[in-house]
Amino acid sequence: MNISKKKNEMPTQAPLERIKNFEEVALGYTFEMALDEADRCLNCKNPPCVKGCPVNIDIPGFITKIKEKDINKAYDVISDYSIFPSICGRVCPQETQCEAVCVRAKNGDPVGIGRLERYVADYVYENKRENKIIKEEANNIKVAVVGAGPAGLTCASELARKGYSVTVYEALHAAGGVLAYGIPEFRLPKKILASEVEKLKNLGVEIITNAIIGKSLTIDDLFSDGYKAIYLGTGAGLPKFMKIPGENANGVFSANEFLTRINLMKAYKQEYDTPIYKANKIAVVGGGNVAMDAARCAKRLGANEVYIIYRRSEKEMPARIEEVHHAKEEEIKFMMLTNPIEIVAEKGKVVGIKCIKMELKEADASGRMRPVEVTDSEFIIEVDAVIMALGNYPNPLLTKATENLDTDSRGCLIVDENYQTSKKGVFAGGDAVTGAATIISAMGAGKIAANNIDKYIKSLK
Ligand SMILES: Cc1cc2nc3c(=O)[nH]c(=O)nc-3n(C[C@H](O)[C@H](O)[C@H](O)COP(=O)(O)OP(=O)(O)OC[C@H]3O[C@@H](n4cnc5c(N)ncnc54)[C@H](O)[C@@H]3O)c2cc1C
Numbered sequence: 525m526n527i528s529k530k531k532n533e534m535p536t537q538a539p540l541e542r543i544k545n546f547e548e549v550a551l552g553y554t555f556e557m558a559l560d561e562a563d564r565c566l567n568c569k570n571p572p573c574v575k576g577c578p579v580n581i582d583i584p585g586f587i588t589k590i591k592e593k594d595i596n597k598a599y600d601v602i603s604d605y606s607i608f609p610s611i612c613g614r615v616c617p618q619e620t621q622c623e624a625v626c627v628r629a630k631n632g633d634p635v636g637i638g639r640l641e642r643y644v645a646d647y648v649y650e651n652k653r654e655n656k657i658i659k660e661e662a663n664n665i666k667v668a669v670v671g672a673g674p675a676g677l678t679c680a681s682e683l684a685r686k687g688y689s690v691t692v693y694e695a696l697h698a699a700g701g702v703l704a705y706g707i708p709e710f711r712l713p714k715k716i717l718a719s720e721v722e723k724l725k726n727l728g729v730e731i732i733t734n735a736i737i738g739k740s741l742t743i744d745d746l747f748s749d750g751y752k753a754i755y756l757g758t759g760a761g762l763p764k765f766m767k768i769p770g771e772n773a774n775g776v777f778s779a780n781e782f783l784t785r786i787n788l789m790k791a792y793k794q795e796y797d798t799p800i801y802k803a804n805k806i807a808v809v810g811g812g813n814v815a816m817d818a819a820r821c822a823k824r825l826g827a828n829e830v831y832i833i834y835r836r837s838e839k840e841m842p843a844r845i846e847e848v849h850h851a852k853e854e855e856i857k858f859m860m861l862t863n864p865i866e867i868v869a870e871k872g873k874v875v876g877i878k879c880i881k882m883e884l885k886e887a888d889a890s891g892r893m894r895p896v897e898v899t900d901s902e903f904i905i906e907v908d909a910v911i912m913a914l915g916n917y918p919n920p921l922l923t924k925a926t927e928n929l930d931t932d933s934r935g936c937l938i939v940d941e942n943y944q945t946s947k948k949g950v951f952a953g954g955d956a957v958t959g960a961a962t963i964i965s966a967m968g969a970g971k972i973a974a975n976n977i978d979k980y981i982k983s984l985k
C-alpha cells in the first residue's frame with residue numbers, strides 16, 4: 525500500500541464565508557478520510573504518541589479500531605482515558621503533544637491523531653449511541669468540586685465512577701469553564717460541550733451553578749455540610765493588563781470580558797441583543813489562543829480591520845499553529861515585534877494605539893528570545909477598540925476568603941505531590957495551580973487528584 529506522507533486535509537468553511545457567521549470552521553473528516561488517515565498509523569510497539577498525551581490515551585489502540593471500521597469500539601478505547609473526546613479532538617494542541625512525537629513525523633506529517641479523535645467522537649454523537657455507565661457501587665461519601673472547568677469536571681467524573689456522591693459548585697450560570705465562556709462557537713460548538721457535560725450528569729454528578737465558593741459558601745461551610753474532601757478547579761480567570769497610559773479609556777477590554785459577552789451572553793447569536801462594543805478597527809494585544817479567539821470573534825462581529833499585536837516574532841507565539849493559520853486566512857493582520865506603549869484616547873474614547881518596534885535578543889528566563897525596544901520606532905495605529913489578551917492569573921477571591929490556603933507569588937495554589945493544598949482535605953489542580961495552561965493538562969490533573977482524593981478518604985477510615 526502506498527501511504528501518503530501528508531495528513532488528510534481537514535475540510536473547512538471557506539474563509540470569506542465563515543467570517544460572516546459563528547458556525548464551526550473545521551468540518552470534520554468523512555468516513556473515507558478517517559480510514560485513510562488511520563491507515564497512516566504504524567501501530568508502533570512502544571508508541572511515543574501515548575507518552576506525549578497528558579492522559580496517555582491508547583492512541584494506536586483506538587486507531588486500530590478505526591481501521592477495523594469499529595468506530596464505537598474506538599470511542600470506548602478513548603473513553604477509558606478521557607471524558608471529553610469531542611472537545612480534545614477539536615481544541616487540544618496535538619502539534620506539541622501526541623503528534624509532536626509521532627514516528628510518522630520523522631518523514632512527513634504526523635498521523636492526524638486529533639482529527640481522528642474528533643471523527644470518532646462525532647460519529648458517536650451523531651449516531652446518538654447510549655454511553656455505557658461504568659460505575660462502582662455508591663459509597664454515600666460526599667466530595668465537593670469547586671469550578672466546572674475541565675479540571676473540576678474530570679475530577680468529578682472520576683470520583684463519581686468510584687462511587688462517590690459528587691457535587692460541583694460553579695460560579696457562572698453554565699458549566700464548562702473556559703470551554704463555555706472563552707472558546708468560541710466556531711471552534712467548539714456549545715451543543716458538543718453540552719453533550720459532554722450531560723455525560724457527567726448521567727453518572728450522577730450534581731452541578732450547582734451560580735454558586736461562588738468564598739462568597740455564597742465557604743470551604744469550611746462545605747466541610748460542615750459533610751463533604752469529606754474538596755477539589756479546587758477554579759482556573760485562572762483574572763485578566764492581566766499592561767498598566768500603560770490610556771488603558772482606562774472607553775473601548776479597552778480584557779479578552780475575558782469580550783469573549784464572555786460573546787459566548788455566555790450569546791452575542792454570537794444574531795437574535796440576541798447583547799450589549800457589546802462594536803468597533804470597525806480593533807487591536808488585540810497578545811499572541812496566544814485567547815488573542816486569536818478574540819480577533820476572530822471581532823471579525824465576525826463586523827470589524828473591518830483587526831490587528832494582532834505581539835511583542836515577539838511569530839515563531840514564539842504560544843497560539844496553536846492551526847489557529848494562527850485560520851486567523852491569517854480570515855485576513856487578520858499580524859503586527860509582530862510590536863509592543864503597545866499607550867492607548868490614545870480622545871474625549872475618553874479609544875482612537876488609536878501607540879506602539880514601538882521590538883527586536884529579539886538572547887533568551888530570557890522563560891527560554892524565549894527577549895524582546896527589546898528599538899529606539900525612536902514609535903508609531904500609532906488608528907483603532908476604535910483594544911482587547912487585552914495577555915494571559916490570566918487565578919482569581920484571589922477564594923484564597924482570600926479561606927484560611928491556610930497557600931499560594932505562590934502569582935496567586936497560584938500550592939499543592940504537594942498528591943495535589944493536596946496546605947489545607948487538609950482540600951486538593952487542587954488545573955490552571956488554578958499551574959497558571960494558564962491547556963485543557964488536557966487540566967484534565968490530567970483532575971484525574972490524578974481524583975485518585976489521590978480516593979486514597980485520602982480511605983486513609984481516614
Ligand atoms: C479564550 C481561551 C482559549 C483557549 N484555547 C485553548 C485551546 O485551544 N486549547 C487548549 O488546550 N487550551 C486552551 N485554553 C486554555 C484552557 O482553556 C485552560 O487551560 C483550561 O480551561 C483550564 O481548565 P481549568 O478547569 O483549570 O479552569 P477553567 O476552565 O478556567 O475553569 C474554572 C472554573 O471555575 C469557576 N470558578 C472559579 N472560581 C470559583 C469559585 N470561587 N467558586 C465557584 N466556581 C469558581 C470558573 O467560573 C470556571 O468555570 C484557552 C483559554 C482561553 C481563555
Ligand code: SF4
Nearest residue numbers: 565566568573626627
Ligand atoms: S507514534 Fe504515530 S504512527 Fe506510532 S502509534 Fe502513535 S500515531 Fe501511530
